Structure formats: C-alpha cells, structure tokens
Amino acid sequence: MRFSGRPSGQAVAGSAVRPRPIYLNLLAIRIPLPAMVSILHRVSGVVLFLALPLALWLLEQSLGSQEGYARAVALAAHPAAKLVFAGLLWAYAHHFLAGLRILAMDLGLGLERRAARRLSAGILCAGLAAAAALAGAWLW
Amino acid sequence: MVGGALKGARYGLRDWLIQRASAVIAAGYSMLLLARGLWVHPHTLAQWQGLFDPLAMRLASELFLWSILLHAWVGVRDVVMDYIHAASAKLALYGLVILLLATYGLWGTFIVWRVI
Numbered sequence: 001m002r003f004s005g006r007p008s009g010q011a012v013a014g015s016a017v018r019p020r021p022i023y024l025n026l027l028a029i030r031i032p033l034p035a036m037v038s039i040l041h042r043v044s045g046v047v048l049f050l051a052l053p054l055a056l057w058l059l060e061q062s063l064g065s066q067e068g069y070a071r072a073v074a075l076a077a078h079p080a081a082k083l084v085f086a087g088l089l090w091a092y093a094h095h096f097l098a099g100l101r102i103l104a105m106d107l108g109l110g111l112e113r114r115a116a117r118r119l120s121a122g123i124l125c126a127g128l129a130a131a132a133a134l135a136g137a138w139l140w
Numbered sequence: 141m142v143g144g145a146l147k148g149a150r151y152g153l154r155d156w157l158i159q160r161a162s163a164v165i166a167a168g169y170s171m172l173l174l175a176r177g178l179w180v181h182p183h184t185l186a187q188w189q190g191l192f193d194p195l196a197m198r199l200a201s202e203l204f205l206w207s208i209l210l211h212a213w214v215g216v217r218d219v220v221m222d223y224i225h226a227a228s229a230k231l232a233l234y235g236l237v238i239l240l241l242a243t244y245g246l247w248g249t250f251i252v253w254r255v256i
Contacts, residue, residue: 056247
C-alpha cells in the first residue's frame with residue numbers, strides 16, 4: 001500500500017534532506033489497518049476511562065439491593081442505554097484485542113507487513129463480533 | 141553527564157511494565173468473569189451477587205480494580221502528554237485524573253467488600 005500522506009518529496013533549496021511533513025491532513029491520509037487498530041485502541045481506552053464511574057455506579061446499584069437491581073435491569077432494557085452499553089462492550093473488546101496485539105509485538109510477533117495487516121483486520125472484525133455476541137447475549 | 145540530566149526519562153521502563161502486567165491481570169480477570177457469567181447465567185439478584193461473593197472472587201476483583209486504575213493512569217497520562225503541552229494545564233489534568241482514579245479505587249473497594 002502506498003502511504004498517500006507522505007510529503008511530496010520536494011527538497012528544501014540547497015539541501016539534500018527531504019522536508020519533514022509540517023502538518024498532516026488526517027482526511028487526506030489513507031490510514032493503514034494497523035494504524036486504525038492503534039488509533040481505536042487509544043480512543044476505546046479513553047472511552048473506557050470516562051465510563052468508569054458509570055460502571056462502578058451500575059455495579060453498586062445492581063449488587064446493593066433488590067430495588068437497585070431492578071433499576072439496573074430496567075435501565076438495561078432502555079433502547080438508548082442498550083446502544084451505550086453495546087458501544088462500551090465494543091470498546092472493551094477492541095481494547096482487549098488490540099492490547100493483545102501490542103503484547104504480541106513486544107514478543108516480536110506480527111511485525112511483518114502482511115502479518116500486521118491480516119492481524120489488524122482480524123482484530124477489527126473480532127472486536128465487532130465479540131461486541132455483537134456479548135450485546136446479543138445480555139442486552140437483546 | 142550528570143545523573144540528574146536523565147531524571148525525567150527514568151519512569152519509562154517501569155510504566156511500560158506496569159501497563160503490561162496490569163493488562164495481563166485485567167485480561168485474566170475478564171476471562172474469569174466471562175466464564176463464570178456464562179456458567180452461572182444470573183437472572184436474579186442472588187445469582188448476580190453470587191458471581192462476586194466467594195472470597196477468592198473478591199480478592200480477584202480487588203486486584204482487577206487496582207490493575208485497571210493503574211492501567212488507566214498510565215494510559216490517560218500518555219494521552220495527555222501527547223496533546224496538552226502547557227505545563228499548567230497538564231499538571232491540572234494529572235491532578236484531576238489522580239483524584240478521580242483514587243476515588244474510584246476507594247469506591248470500588250467499598251463495592252467489592254460490602255457485606256452482601
């Protein structure tokens with residue numbers, strides 16, 4: 001794959017060094033799959049961090065009393081809440097799988113371009129599939 | 141070179157290790173909870189509480205709790221470091237995140253050990 005976000009290669013006048021990109025237009029760059037997995041790993045991590053109080057509150061409610069449990073079950077039945085929970089399940093699944101990829105890379109696995117691309121496609125699909133399976137089992 | 145000149149970079153390896161160790165613990169706990177959830181398939185409050193009730197499970201939950209909080213600290217700090225460059229804003233955000241995570245740790249511990 002050609003990395004289309006590369007600078008045009010114009011040399012600075014009187015210099016053999018190619019100019020570094022001054023800015024990157026994220027919309028013009030064709031993002032390779034491994035970069036996509038990596039970016040979504042960061043995004044899902046931030047989302048999970050922001051969701052921590054919601055998760056703790058839900059656990060406290062649902063474990064604490066019969067009324068709290070009923071409230072949590074009722075909340076999980078609400079269509080908008082289902083969407084939020086499904087999104088969070090995806091964030092967890094993707095963060096989990098993309099994290100395993102980082103551990104594999106630490107061990108020197110999946111670094112070669114073809115392997116990296118295939119692994120990344122697998123992670124993107126598996127994250128969505130896992131989220132769909134979990135949401136299907138618990139939410140719908 | 142004076143030793144102090146390198147000071148700022150010394151936490152790198154330690155945080156790298158924290159991030160991986162906490163990730164492995166969290167992944168193991170996730171699989172454990174998923175397996176128990178599929179096994180018990182809770183439909184009542186008692187069954188739902190039973191999922192977290194055994195002492196070994198409470199210990200595992202506590203370990204998981206602090207693992208993800210440490211993991212979140214290293215992760216969020218990396219994100220802040222990348223995008224926020226003004227020292228004052230960075231420090232303020234660090235402080236806020238530490239305060240939040242410490243609160244979550246106490247709150248979570250309370251949930252884990254509450255007598256049910």
